[in-house]
Amino acid sequence: MTDKSRSIDDIIVDPELKGQFKQLVLERVGVMPDTLQIAVGAANFTKQELTQHVRQEDEIGKQVMEMELEFLQDLASGAVYGNE
Template sequence: MNDKIENSTEDIILDPELSEQLKKLVLERVGSMPDTLRMSVGSGELTKDDILKHVEQRDNIGNQVIEMELEFLRDLANGMVYAYE
């Protein structure tokens, strides 16, 4: 099952139209977060603007952010992310 998820992630990243839609979605989601957003990467820290630049450039860090967002959305759709009641 995990291989199927990884393959479909690769398919989405490699499909130019889906990849562009996913990039836009991630840019909108990150853009709507507070300006105080920080992300630790290795021994460094990225600001919200740094994250947006990396996603826009589709560099290694940007692609990792996109893949994390896709994984989160899948988990959300599968009911693995839920609110405390």
């Protein structure tokens, strides 16, 4: 999350922009290898399950969106290369 106290709904307020970002996340989740699963909290998810959560924008789906947003922002700002 860009701001640890804020959810994706607060970070991207514009519905159109949020819809576009959701589509981007769905595309990014869509290329997750089938041989990979993710453990998020008390549950583990396949690519298909993760896609479903993002589509529904439930708690897990929102967390995935927040994580993707933070990662992309840090990638763009160069922060991911700044810890050398």
